[in-house]
Amino acid sequence: MSERSRTSIGRIWRRGLIVWALLLAFLALSLFAAYAAPASWAAPINFGIAATQAVLVALLFMRLDRADTLVRLAAACGLFWLAILFALTLTDTLSRLANS
Amino acid sequence: MSGASSDASTLANPRELDLGLPVSYLAEGRSVASWLFTTDHKRIAILYALSITFFFFIGGAAATLVRLELFTPEGNIVGADTYNKLFSLHGIVMVWFFLIPSIPTTMGNFLLPLMIGARDLAFPKLNLISWYLNMAGGLLTLAAVLAGGIDTGWTFYVPYSTVFSNTFVTLAVLGVFVSGFSTIATGVNFIATVHYLRAPGMTWFRLPLFVWAMYTTSLIFVLATPVLALTLVLVIAERTFNLPIFDPARGGDPILFQHLFWFYSHPAVYIMILPAMGVISEVITCYARRRIFGYSFMVYALVAIAVIGFFTWGHHMFTSGMSPFAALVFSFLSFIVAVPSAIKVFNWTATLYRGQIGFESPMLYALGFLGLFTMGGLTGLFLASVPIDVHVQDTYFVVAHFHYIMVGASVSAYFAGLHFWWPKVTGRMYPESWARFAALLMFFGFNLTFFPQFIAGYLGMPRRYYTYPPEFQVWNVLSSSGAAVLAAAYLMPLGYLTWSLFFGGRALNDPWNATGLEWRTTSPPPRQNFFGNPQVLAPPYDYHPEATPPGDEPRIAEKGALT
Amino acid sequence: MSAGGDLIEKTAERHRREPWDELGLAGERAFAYQRAGATFGIWIFIASEVLFFGALFLLYTAMRLEHAADFAIAARETNIVYGTLNTALLLTTGLCAAIASQASEQKGLQRLTLWCLGATVLLGLAFMAVKGVEYSEDIEKHLLPGAGFALKEPATQLFFGFYWLATSIHAIHLSIGIALVVRLIWKEWREPGFLFESPQVEVVMLYWGFVDMIWIVLYPMLYLDGRAG
Numbered sequence: 001m002s003e004r005s006r007t008s009i010g011r012i013w014r015r016g017l018i019v020w021a022l023l024l025a026f027l028a029l030s031l032f033a034a035y036a037a038p039a040s041w042a043a044p045i046n047f048g049i050a051a052t053q054a055v056l057v058a059l060l061f062m063r064l065d066r067a068d069t070l071v072r073l074a075a076a077c078g079l080f081w082l083a084i085l086f087a088l089t090l091t092d093t094l095s096r097l098a099n100s
Numbered sequence: 101m102s103g104a105s106s107d108a109s110t111l112a113n114p115r116e117l118d119l120g121l122p123v124s125y126l127a128e129g130r131s132v133a134s135w136l137f138t139t140d141h142k143r144i145a146i147l148y149a150l151s152i153t154f155f156f157f158i159g160g161a162a163a164t165l166v167r168l169e170l171f172t173p174e175g176n177i178v179g180a181d182t183y184n185k186l187f188s189l190h191g192i193v194m195v196w197f198f199l200i201p202s203i204p205t206t207m208g209n210f211l212l213p214l215m216i217g218a219r220d221l222a223f224p225k226l227n228l229i230s231w232y233l234n235m236a237g238g239l240l241t242l243a244a245v246l247a248g249g250i251d252t253g254w255t256f257y258v259p260y261s262t263v264f265s266n267t268f269v270t271l272a273v274l275g276v277f278v279s280g281f282s283t284i285a286t287g288v289n290f291i292a293t294v295h296y297l298r299a300p301g302m303t304w305f306r307l308p309l310f311v312w313a314m315y316t317t318s319l320i321f322v323l324a325t326p327v328l329a330l331t332l333v334l335v336i337a338e339r340t341f342n343l344p345i346f347d348p349a350r351g352g353d354p355i356l357f358q359h360l361f362w363f364y365s366h367p368a369v370y371i372m373i374l375p376a377m378g379v380i381s382e383v384i385t386c387y388a389r390r391r392i393f394g395y396s397f398m399v400y401a402l403v404a405i406a407v408i409g410f411f412t413w414g415h416h417m418f419t420s421g422m423s424p425f426a427a428l429v430f431s432f433l434s435f436i437v438a439v440p441s442a443i444k445v446f447n448w449t450a451t452l453y454r455g456q457i458g459f460e461s462p463m464l465y466a467l468g469f470l471g472l473f474t475m476g477g478l479t480g481l482f483l484a485s486v487p488i489d490v491h492v493q494d495t496y497f498v499v500a501h502f503h504y505i506m507v508g509a510s511v512s513a514y515f516a517g518l519h520f521w522w523p524k525v526t527g528r529m530y531p532e533s534w535a536r537f538a539a540l541l542m543f544f545g546f547n548l549t550f551f552p553q554f555i556a557g558y559l560g561m562p563r564r565y566y567t568y569p570p571e572f573q574v575w576n577v578l579s580s581s582g583a584a585v586l587a588a589a590y591l592m593p594l595g596y597l598t599w600s601l602f603f604g605g606r607a608l609n610d611p612w613n614a615t616g617l618e619w620r621t622t623s624p625p626p627r628q629n630f631f632g633n634p635q636v637l638a639p640p641y642d643y644h645p646e647a648t649p650p651g652d653e654p655r656i657a658e659k660g661a662l663t
Numbered sequence: 664m665s666a667g668g669d670l671i672e673k674t675a676e677r678h679r680r681e682p683w684d685e686l687g688l689a690g691e692r693a694f695a696y697q698r699a700g701a702t703f704g705i706w707i708f709i710a711s712e713v714l715f716f717g718a719l720f721l722l723y724t725a726m727r728l729e730h731a732a733d734f735a736i737a738a739r740e741t742n743i744v745y746g747t748l749n750t751a752l753l754l755t756t757g758l759c760a761a762i763a764s765q766a767s768e769q770k771g772l773q774r775l776t777l778w779c780l781g782a783t784v785l786l787g788l789a790f791m792a793v794k795g796v797e798y799s800e801d802i803e804k805h806l807l808p809g810a811g812f813a814l815k816e817p818a819t820q821l822f823f824g825f826y827w828l829a830t831s832i833h834a835i836h837l838s839i840g841i842a843l844v845v846r847l848i849w850k851e852w853r854e855p856g857f858l859f860e861s862p863q864v865e866v867v868m869l870y871w872g873f874v875d876m877i878w879i880v881l882y883p884m885l886y887l888d889g890r891a892g
Contacts (some may be wrong), residue, residue, distance in 0.1 A: 001826065003877070004749070009766070009769075009772060009775065012762055012765045012766060012769075013762065014843075016758050016762050017758070018117070018763050019758070019761075020754060020757070023757070024751060024754060027747065027750055027751060027754065029682050030849065030882075030883060030887060031743070031747055031887070032829065033887075033888075034743075034883075034888075034890040034891065035890050035891060036891075037891060039891040040406035040737075041669040041892045042888075042890070043888065044885075046883035046887045047852075047883055049877050049883065050880050051880075051885070054853060054876045054879050054880060055695035055752075055877045057757055057872055057875055057876050058762070058876065059758065061757050061758070061761035061872050062761070062868075062869055062873070063761075063764075063765075063781050064847070065704070066701060068702075068703070069704075070703055071153045071702060071703055071706045072709045074703065074706040074707050074709075074710050075706055075709070075710060077319075077323070077710055078323075078709065078710030078711070078712075078713035078714060079711075079713065081323045081710075081714060081797040082713055082714055082717035083411065083829070084410055084411060085327065085363055085714070085717060085718065085721055086409065086717070086721055086724070088359075088413075088414065088429070088430070089356070089359045089360075089363075089721060089725065090421050090724070090728075091423075091425065091426045091429060092355070092359065092414070092422050092425075093356070093725045093729070094728065095351075095362065095423035095426060096355075096422075097421045097703075097728060098727060099423065123738065201807045213682075216680055219681065219682035220681060220682040221682070222682070222683075222700055222704065223704060224682070263787045284708070284711050287707075287711075288704050288707045288708055288711075289704075290699050290704055292704045292707070293709055295701070295703065296696065296699070298702045322708075322710065322769075323710070323711065323714055324712045324714075325711070326712065326714040326715035327714050327715070327717070327718045327729070330716075330719055330720065331714050331716055332719040333828075333832065334828070336724065337828050338824075338826070341827075342808070342809055343809055343824035343827060343828055344820045344821050344824045345722070345821070345824055345825075345828075350727075350817060350820060350821070351729075351730060351733075351817045351820070351821050352821060353725060355731060356722065356725050360718055360721070360722070363718075400861075448882065483776055582870055
């Protein structure tokens with residue numbers, strides 16, 4: 001019994017620490033890119049890194065990778081609806097900017 | 101309760117003959133605390149019904165003063181500032197504290213578990229918290245009104261609301277913000293309930309359309325309301341904490357506020373109509389004695405309205421300075437969203453074909469809904485067309501359009517549902533002739549109030565003005581007279597329904613001979629909803645067996661031809 | 664820790680509550696169902712919060728598109744040391760929260776669960792402390808929008824309006840999270856064995872993970888712009 005829980009603890013810690021190390025590595029990378037990357041690349045790189053970190057947290061810390069389909073659908077809907085808000089609002093913002 | 105009916109909470113008086121039946125949910129616990137700390141979805145529904153009725157009459161009082169003022173072209177009853185506060189109060193209270201909660205929190209709360217065969221909602225304590233959040237929000241908004249009011253209109257457009265208005269904007273906005281969390285919590289509860297607590301045999305495509313309507317409404321609750329919450333936070337941040345966000349003088353973009361506001365507020369109007377559509381599907385099938393025509397398309401239409409409704413908000417902003425390209429996109433999408441609504445109207449109409457139509461009061465309200473919703477919906481198409489909208493935006497044409505939907509359709513459906521399920525909720529029957537008269541009076545009064553407004557708006561009368569040029573007076577007099585009739589029609593149910601609580605006849609478990617699990621338990625139901633665990637064996641609306649034409653007999657023989 | 668808890672029923676049944684207990688399912692299945700329902704419920708709420716913060720991020724996006732140069736100038740004035748430190752702190756709390764959530768489901772990992780919950784609270788409080796120091800520095804540097812604002816370009820005030828707003832809203836959410844975790848620890852202290860298999864741990868830890876995700880996206884918005892060159 002304790003044998004099983006010991007390997008469970010081990011497995012839980014290992015998974016967690018790997019993800020944590022990855023997240024911190026990405027943090028360092030984004031810090032570096034902010035200073036070193038050319039100005040027009042810095043924002044896409046850094047937001048891309050942030051998105052990757054968010055995906056890692058959602059899938060591995062918040063356990064979406066092992067969740068029910070229904071739960072994943074709920075998460076996906078949040079993102080999809082946010083995409084609607086962004087896309088249609090920005091058609092206005094960007095077209096007004098382009099025309100000014 | 102009067103002494104004579106103090107034992108009337110069960111159908112059998114246990115002191116005479118103890119059948120071992122549980123008491124009804126009304127009788128289980130009589131103290132105020134048992135009501136204020138209940139987690140019973142049925143009691144919470146009653147709590148909500150009391151609060152929304154209270155807010156309905158407050159919003160109605162504001163409307164009365166507005167229509168009194170508009171009787172004459174000059175301003176003689178209230179001044180300009182007070183008038184602005186009156187229509188703002190009317191809009192804020194009616195939208196957020198009456199219409200949006202109305203059907204979902206009263207009938208949804210009461211009936212959703214019953215219709216799916218569950219004992220309660222998925223998260224009963226969260227349900228109670230929802231009510232308290234709603235009350236807190238309502239009280240905050242009332243405090244704003246009592247302190248001196250708000251004059252920005254229910255739309256809180258910036259920069260007026262954040263920079264220039266001298267009224268209690270923050271307090272009112274805070275009230276709406278708090279009530280938003282009430283609806284998000286209700287949405288979470290309903291969605292989880294429909295997914296997890298259906299009785300055995302209750303598959304998704306056997307659900308009553310009212311349940312589908314509650315489900316799709318809850319999707320909108322959960323996905324649209326947070327954006328409103330944030331938008332209101334931005335208003336408070338700019339107004340109270342002086343942070344620059346929308347003020348153009350400091351570089352902000354006021355149109356962005358409108359995008360954020362209408363991203364919620366357009367789906368909000370679908371929050372106000374989808375539950376009404378659910379009610380109508382239940383009422384029309386019962387009183388036409390027919391199953392619904394095209395059940396699956398009715399379901400797809402509900403989902404389509406809920407989803408596509410999120411893509412159309414820009415049609416409120418055609419004259420705001422938004423780019424013409426974006427206007428084109430939103431106009432096109434607004435035409436598309438009308439299609440599923442039209443499908444539903446066709447299907448309700450087709451449901452009546454070969455039916456044995458009874459004209460009881462719920463059916464009168466439902467038939468009224470069909471006509472008024474069609475009118476309101478068609479005029480919405482005019483507004484979706486940019487060239488027309490540019491001329492009638494901010495006129496009474498728009499006011500008439502949305503009142504046809506929100507009042508003509510939604511409120512009619514609310515009253516239809518109120519009468520249809522009154523026996524189930526209270527265990528009492530209301531006086532039918534009074535109810536029919538009120539329904540007819542409401543239809544007449546409503547049209548007299550709002551049809552002239554289409555004409556006035558088309559001829560150019562602007563909205564939110566307390567004075568107007570004399571050429572519009574005839575339409576305003578018609579409209580205000582109609583409002584008086586409408587007010588009487590709203591007060592009548594308050595009267596006879598209250599009367600029925602004390603003196604009405606006892607209701608049967610199933611007074612309308614209807615299908616649906618809610619009618620398979622007592623009127624009123626016991627705390628645990630059902631005796632035993634229900635199982636579902638047949639599709640919904642099983643009013644006429646396949647391939648058998650309905651006969652010619654009245655539905656309730658003693659009542660004769662009109663049933 | 665659990666020495667005095669023998670009188671309490673240790674099975675998962677003790678977490679069951681109405682109406683999940685009357686579904687007519689066998690005991691364990693009913694509880695698994697209730698857990699699934701609780702997880703689903705919190706994810707729906709998280710989806711709604713995605714839209715709440717998403718609207719805030721849309722505000723940033725629109726403003727930055729309209730005033731790109733001024734935003735870069737303004738973003739240089741944020742303290743990148745405090746910002747990066749805070750991000751690292753929150754990522755570590757994310758680790759602790761994930762461990763606590765998984766440990767609470769295993770028998771015999773009670774102590775680990777408690778330690779991780781405690782670490783989450785402490786690191787969360789550390790974040791708030793660093794934020795407080797950062798705020799006072801920002802005020803000293805006149806980075807509060809209004810008269811006497813440090814930078815002369817007008818849209819830099821828009822950036823800092825967003826900065827104060829977004830960090831305050833995040834801090835409020837973080838405080839709620841800290842309070843929820845403290846409550847879990849308190850419940851375990853009052854009723855040893857409470858955390859084991861309780862759906863409440865998963866619910867709170869998912870909320871915490873979400874608050875973490877928000878900061879992950881806020882960090883590049885507030886701290887990493889305008890640093891190049």
